[in-house]
Amino acid sequence: MLKKIFSRFIFRIKKYISNRKMVEHFESNNGKFWTNLTVSRELNKSSKTNQVVLVEISEKNPFELESNMRVAKTIELNSDLVIEALVACTLKVKEPYVKLVKSYNIARVIALYRVSLLNLFRLIYSLYVALSLFRKIKTLDDIEELTYNGVVIGDLVYDTYIRMQDGKFSPSKDYILLKYITHAIFNCQLYTVLLGKGNVKYLVVADKCYINHGVLYRVAIKFGVKVLMPTKELKWLNAGNIKKHFHHPELSLDEMKLELKDVEIEKQVSSYFSKRFSGEIDQIDVLSSYRNKRVYARDELMSIMSLVPGKKNVLIMPHAFSDFPHIAEGLYNDYYIWLVELLKVVKDINNVNWLIKPHPTSYIFNEIGVVETLLNDIGATNVKVVPKDMNTASVKDLADVILTVRGTPGLEFATFGIPVVTAGEGCYSGYGIDITTSSKQDYVNTIRNVTNIPRLDEAQISNAKMVFYYLFIKPNAMLTYLMKDIESNMSDYNKVLNNILDNNNSELIEDNVLYGITLKMLNQIENN
Missing domain, CATH: 3.40.50.2000 (Glycogen Phosphorylase B;)
Structure with a gap:
């Protein structure tokens, strides 16, 4: 028994060291790539406006990281906007993905759940509002229809509940449900403060489901922010397709x-x-x-x-x-x-x-x-x-x-x-x-x-x-190089990070599939 525990401990230590070395390696090499690109294109951040491309980093996986950042960098290279990343963490100094995100040579990283007295008050207020909504719930329909400040959160709460609770395929009216309602309201408040300033023009998200992703893009739409989501296609999320399947072609x-x-x-x-x-x-x-x-x-x-x-x-x-x-x-x-x-x-x-x-x-x-x-x-x-x-x-x-x-x-x-x-x-x-x-x-x-x-x-x-x-079948917006040699282990994130670095060395930025698709989408949005 002790031998098994010791072996597991040693394995975790080795994995931690390996991951830390990979983060340092990626931070250095990816940083050089994007810094050199900025210099070669003569992009001066001081000449940029205060308009922002906000990038969501909540899943903390390299698939989300590279796809979202490629869209954002394309916008940055073809506009006067700067990139800010919203990372789901409390302390930036202890979060590896802050280092990974910074290596894309961006303007700022924001810790979503920053520890502060103001956020504590927001959390208490969120619980107070959640209790009021919670008491009124009688049916599953009531959960689905929950809203806060004009933003529908009920379906996101519903799906987060059943996704996170093993063996629960429909929500119950319990402490767990109250927790997720509170979480959704708290996120709503954070995003409202962030997006209510009016300086975010584009938001790049990795997904539209569950509380972590869904609340953000819905608040953004409320404030008139243009929301882009790279999946099979680069999707423009807007008020007209909130309830539409995100893989629907939206073509006749x-x-x-x-x-x-x-x-x-x-x-x-x-x-x-x-x-x-x-x-x-x-x-x-x-x-x-x-x-x-x-x-x-x-x-x-x-x-x-x-x-x-x-x-x-x-x-x-x-x-x-x-x-x-x-x-x-x-x-x-x-x-x-x-x-x-x-x-x-x-x-x-x-x-x-x-x-x-x-x-x-x-x-x-x-x-x-x-x-x-x-x-x-x-x-x-x-x-x-x-x-x-x-x-x-x-x-x-x-x-x-x-x-x-x-x-x-x-x-x-x-x-x-x-x-x-x-x-x-x-x-x-x-x-x-x-x-x-x-x-x-x-x-x-x-x-x-x-x-x-x-x-x-x-x-x-x-x-x-x-x-x-x-x-x-149609060629799409997915970055196939991320998947190279990882089919047998989709969680080999270090390999994915290496794939990103290899691609940096072999492909011009304009040749990346998301570059042309993003420019086409920007043109569509601006002419809409």
Whole structure:
């Protein structure tokens, strides 16, 4: 026992030393790169205005760091704005990411949770306001609708609660909920002070979900700040898309067709699926769904699960329950409640073969076995769980209809003509690909009449392939060099930092994918 504790202690010491050396190495080399660039471009910070590009650094990972800073540096190099970074820490002297951020040669670093008497008063006031809101909560809807000073915080509180509490897929009215309401209000106050000065023109954020990210960008929008978020695309977050899925193209089908007019979509999609189904795409959900899994024939699965020939196979594909259910609007409060209510309906419908496939990344969220337990508790004995080793590629031959809230498989298998019934807005909503309803009752009626749902026609399949290409295949704003040689260990942040330094030595700043995309977005915003 003592030997094990000692070994663990030594491991942590070695890791600490390694991380500290990496920070020093990155700080020195990245600092030289950006300082030399500033000198060569003859950028004089003293001639800049007091207008600011504010960069959020809250996750403290190098993916967020490099992506956000590349967008901000592009703006700085092409304007009279300076960069300030907002780091989620209390003391700058003890925070390694302060050193990493400073190496980008920026104007100032702000410690979000700086220790001060004023912040203590703000925290006490936040608790007072939170208690007032907390006492009024009766339902989950009440949580979702919580607002503070005109900023909606309820959905962010809701999703933070279930993400941080293992085994809690819907919030309870408890101390934890009060804590997160207080946190959201406190952040609102901090951001209001920071953004209310009127000198922040652009804000660069890494995400729009949960309290840490969501409150900041919503307060920024309230003050008229232009918010940019580098994901698959560089997104302009504004009042019009707060409730929209952040991967939605926000283009009409005609606009998308025009943009992709020179692309052989059929060929590209076919080639991509060949790689995806064999697990060659380095994304965690793809690897979990396809790599080292078995592709079953339809007849084989029919036999294994004792399915009735002649009946439609309706496949329920749940989400990871605690993975940001309020990413867009939906019929139900969260993914867990959706599945509970759905199973209550389908357990009494026996004219189809009901199947369910737990989400492949459920292990990441400590949700293994939740679906099976739920089936037992509800008594949905007519719903069969697919084999655990089933490659998701088997779905295209097995399923006649797919049910999900907004999951990617709905779009993926629509490219094979399989219809999908959704219970919320998603990244492929509005393109005539999924079957949507405007109320829970209409949704239930659709489920009860699921046998009447036809396969997609050729036009729908063609549109599904185009949207799929746009979202998953088209060259995008992601910095692929960050991922070099880390597929087997996504948490190897030191390797990612080295990848950034290697890229500095091999690529001109104008050749970085985010440089051109950012300039294009700035032009779009200024002309809007």
